[in-house]
Amino acid sequence: xxxxxxKEFRLPDLGEGLTESEILSWKVAVGDxxxxxxxxxxxxxxxxxxxxxxxxxxxxxxxxxxxxTVVEVGKPIVSFEVDDAGSSNGGGAPxxxxxxxxxxSVKGAPTAGGTEAVGAPAKREPNLVGYGAVVEHSGRPTRRxxxxxxxxKSVTPEAAAIAEPVVARQAEADVERPRSTPPVRKLARxxxxxxxxxxxxxxxxxxxxxxxxxxSGAVEAPAELAPVAAELGERETRTAIKGVRKFTAAAxxxxxxxxPHVTEFLTVDVTATMELLARLKGNRAFEGYKLTPLTIAAKxxxxxxxxxxxxxxxxxxxxxxxxxxxxVNLGIAAATPRGLTVPNIKDAHRMTLRELSTALTxxxxxxxxxxxxxxxxxxxTISITNIGVFGIDAGTPILNPGEAAIVALGAVxxxxxxxxxxxxxxxxxxxxxxxxxxxxxxxxxxxxxxxxGAILSDPAMVMTMI
Amino acid sequence: MxxxxxxxxxxxxxxxxxxSAQNPLRTGGNLLQLVxxxxxxxxxxxxxxxxxxxxxxxxxxxxxxxxxxxxxDAEATALQRQGELALWPPLLGQEASQIGSxxxxxxxxxxxxxxxxxxxxYVRGAHLTEIARVWRGNASYGWDPQRxxxxxxxxxxxxQSLHATGYAMxxxxxxxxxxxLAYFGDGATSxxxxxxxxxxxxxxxxxxxxxxxxxxxxxxxxxxxxxxxxLADRPxxxxxxxxxxxxxxxxxxxxxTRVALDxxxxxxxxxxxxxxxxxMGPHTTADDPxxxxxxxxxxxxxxxxxxxxxxxxxxxxxxxxxxxxxxxxAKADAVAAELRSSCIDMQDPQPLDxxxxxxxxxxxxxxxxxxxxxxxxxxxxxxxxxxxx
Numbered sequence: 001x002x003x004x005x006x007k008e009f010r011l012p013d014l015g016e017g018l019t020e021s022e023i024l025s026w027k028v029a030v031g032d033x034x035x036x037x038x039x040x041x042x043x044x045x046x047x048x049x050x051x052x053x054x055x056x057x058x059x060x061x062x063x064x065x066x067x068x069t070v071v072e073v074g075k076p077i078v079s080f081e082v083d084d085a086g087s088s089n090g091g092g093a094p095x096x097x098x099x100x101x102x103x104x105s106v107k108g109a110p111t112a113g114g115t116e117a118v119g120a121p122a123k124r125e126p127n128l129v130g131y132g133a134v135v136e137h138s139g140r141p142t143r144r145x146x147x148x149x150x151x152x153k154s155v156t157p158e159a160a161a162i163a164e165p166v167v168a169r170q171a172e173a174d175v176e177r178p179r180s181t182p183p184v185r186k187l188a189r190x191x192x193x194x195x196x197x198x199x200x201x202x203x204x205x206x207x208x209x210x211x212x213x214x215x216s217g218a219v220e221a222p223a224e225l226a227p228v229a230a231e232l233g234e235r236e237t238r239t240a241i242k243g244v245r246k247f248t249a250a251a252x253x254x255x256x257x258x259x260p261h262v263t264e265f266l267t268v269d270v271t272a273t274m275e276l277l278a279r280l281k282g283n284r285a286f287e288g289y290k291l292t293p294l295t296i297a298a299k300x301x302x303x304x305x306x307x308x309x310x311x312x313x314x315x316x317x318x319x320x321x322x323x324x325x326x327x328v329n330l331g332i333a334a335a336t337p338r339g340l341t342v343p344n345i346k347d348a349h350r351m352t353l354r355e356l357s358t359a360l361t362x363x364x365x366x367x368x369x370x371x372x373x374x375x376x377x378x379x380x381t382i383s384i385t386n387i388g389v390f391g392i393d394a395g396t397p398i399l400n401p402g403e404a405a406i407v408a409l410g411a412v413x414x415x416x417x418x419x420x421x422x423x424x425x426x427x428x429x430x431x432x433x434x435x436x437x438x439x440x441x442x443x444x445x446x447x448x449x450x451x452x453g454a455i456l457s458d459p460a461m462v463m464t465m466i
Numbered sequence: 467m468x469x470x471x472x473x474x475x476x477x478x479x480x481x482x483x484x485x486s487a488q489n490p491l492r493t494g495g496n497l498l499q500l501v502x503x504x505x506x507x508x509x510x511x512x513x514x515x516x517x518x519x520x521x522x523x524x525x526x527x528x529x530x531x532x533x534x535x536x537x538x539d540a541e542a543t544a545l546q547r548q549g550e551l552a553l554w555p556p557l558l559g560q561e562a563s564q565i566g567s568x569x570x571x572x573x574x575x576x577x578x579x580x581x582x583x584x585x586x587x588y589v590r591g592a593h594l595t596e597i598a599r600v601w602r603g604n605a606s607y608g609w610d611p612q613r614x615x616x617x618x619x620x621x622x623x624x625x626q627s628l629h630a631t632g633y634a635m636x637x638x639x640x641x642x643x644x645x646x647l648a649y650f651g652d653g654a655t656s657x658x659x660x661x662x663x664x665x666x667x668x669x670x671x672x673x674x675x676x677x678x679x680x681x682x683x684x685x686x687x688x689x690x691x692x693x694x695x696x697l698a699d700r701p702x703x704x705x706x707x708x709x710x711x712x713x714x715x716x717x718x719x720x721x722x723t724r725v726a727l728d729x730x731x732x733x734x735x736x737x738x739x740x741x742x743x744x745x746m747g748p749h750t751t752a753d754d755p756x757x758x759x760x761x762x763x764x765x766x767x768x769x770x771x772x773x774x775x776x777x778x779x780x781x782x783x784x785x786x787x788x789x790x791x792x793x794x795x796a797k798a799d800a801v802a803a804e805l806r807s808s809c810i811d812m813q814d815p816q817p818l819d820x821x822x823x824x825x826x827x828x829x830x831x832x833x834x835x836x837x838x839x840x841x842x843x844x845x846x847x848x849x850x851x852x853x854x855x
Contacts, residue, residue: 012549015752037544048754055548374760 068210331383505778559746566719624654653684713741
């Protein structure tokens, strides 16, 4: 039998000057045979999510850290059993330690830093690349309390009983910002969570990704529902939140909780618009152009904006300014294979109906093919979402982040309608308008919606607006 | 559609006034290509002659070099993830640009690279340990520049273009017929250094080639934001002729580089080459491109992979035999293993090594500092030794 030895792989500094990383997942299990450079784990640093390739060929002897743990640079994360003679690394850098010591540290105390190589903090050790990094104990200076610690006892007993951990956390929070990493802070922000409320389980009370996710789950699912959910475990499909879904979620949360939304509805008789569409379709000048209620509605939005420019503006929080756009980049919400995207038509205000028709066709074709470029997705000033194509009448659309208004077009359907005091069958459509109440008052929003409705019920009304 | 589709600065099929195909200082058309992404040889009336000596054997040899440097890149990236290198700037996707240009150089030509030209260093004859040691943090330089006529890589963006121009002006004063080549990226063309270098190169008609690898990303800044004209139209404003070449086409890169080097040697002055390529990996191992780059863009460029393209050409010519494949694989494996062992077994520098090579001759002030530092270190009761450097 060939002699084997145990080699440890310590977490390296994966960026430039990082002190820790979070283990996201292990790609191998204890007992697995791995080849050199085989991916063994996925870790997240403050800068990036990276894959760790195995530095050895051998067998995985121990995984020292659980996924979700934030590990300090220099801590052993995996032990490999490698062929003594066949080790290609010779006097390689990752520390070679006595096997019994590793076993002791694995079985024994949870602090895996107990091996000789890592211990002895008193002695100054070189910590360059290739030496096998030394554990960096947090690397941050200890902060001193800035103010008086809040008196926890002053909280009413009932409140304290219900929210004890929260209150305790808040007391600490007055002393120091909760410790976490930038990606985790971002996650909390995206989820709309206050990090000060999240208990940290990492080293030194550090809040890990798992902590945030657990806390978020706890907030969303009341305790009494938990057993039911567990029972249904196998009947659920769990999909990682990433890509467009993650982006959409973040954008929606940001928008919904930043801009105070007001939504107004107006149902209008669009028979005249439908007749206009029919006439235009028969017109030679429009041959080959795709004309739909959306085309006319888009044009109507552009015309109505002339009287209500505040709906085409942006709240610039950082510079404390309101940005009034003197152009319109018209966003169109599109369902694509990759999820919801809102590409926009640049300078739509300058377009004739035919140009607008071409732009809309191109935009939807590009979006459906999944080829929309980032440039087409940014810089929108107002948006339209055509929920009518799904047979829906009205809704309360959420603003595309940074925009002041969004119009939802309902389905066009035949309905009884009062014309000249008599009931008639007319083509009717509902319009829903959400706007950012910081920028747009009820008067302006209502006037815009009324103008839009006026154009769609009588396109000749355009004459009075341009 | 040609190789690039990434935005205004790189993609103008309808050239503006004084630009692109209508620019009298541009040769080779909108994008010089001798091998299509499908691996078909495209004949070109003007540039074919510059690669007519590239026979079957040389094609296989170019393929070998490109495969080997991709392997060096992959191994070095893994070594960084394993804590054996502090940092690594990947060259993945730029193999044709680096091999096509460096294989066009003569030994006595002098090259001034940026930090990403590890493939060029390999071709110039740098040892693998010399390539690795700077990135391991063991030395402040990799190789002896005079031995392989390759300057030490510049981290400062674009500064080497000034060094190259100065060296080329020296060549002129010597009356030599060597040429000088500076490598830099698309981002560097926005820097003052590169623009100043072009002013001097044009004024003195210095024998220098500005070889710009437009890999489309200056870290997270896309080239389309940096330049509203094709990069090959920037030097012509200085009166420097330019060629815009498909940087994933090794033959076209060779042809363009040879034209430029020949012009330099014959007293024709500087040339600017824009090699249109793509950085398939991160800016460095400390970067996460998924945060700013559309994955679809990466897929589009993967279809134009420089090695894949050359493979298709070799296959069509019946040159990609089992023998060739086995030989190339063995070479790449051996190089990767040597890189790994030379990196891991590298002798660590000692504290006093920092004083070496500051001056080429003895210097009393440095000696004094060295003595002081040595006594300071001794106060910790640590052994003080001089290491390998």
